[in-house]
Amino acid sequence: MIVTAEKVLQDALVLSDLERAEIATRLIESLDAAVETEAVSIEEAWAEEIERRCAALDAGTTGTTNWPEARRRIETEILHK
DSSP: OOOOHHHHHHHHHTSOHHHHHHHHHHHHHHHHHHHHHHHHHHHHHHHHHHHHHHHHHHHTSOOOOOHHHHHHHHHHHHSOO
């Protein structure tokens, strides 16, 4: 048997306020957990990227660019100026 979101919603709407609040709370908590897991992996990826870039700077295999030059490059590449 396939249960659709609409059917689940219809069934939930006949429940008491307390039961609907419990369901709503648990649904929101399940979304929060997914967002927290994604945020951690994004933070880990940024931390790895920062470490990679610092190591490249320390090794002398890359350099830095001042803001006016970086902005000029961005405008050229993205804005086609």
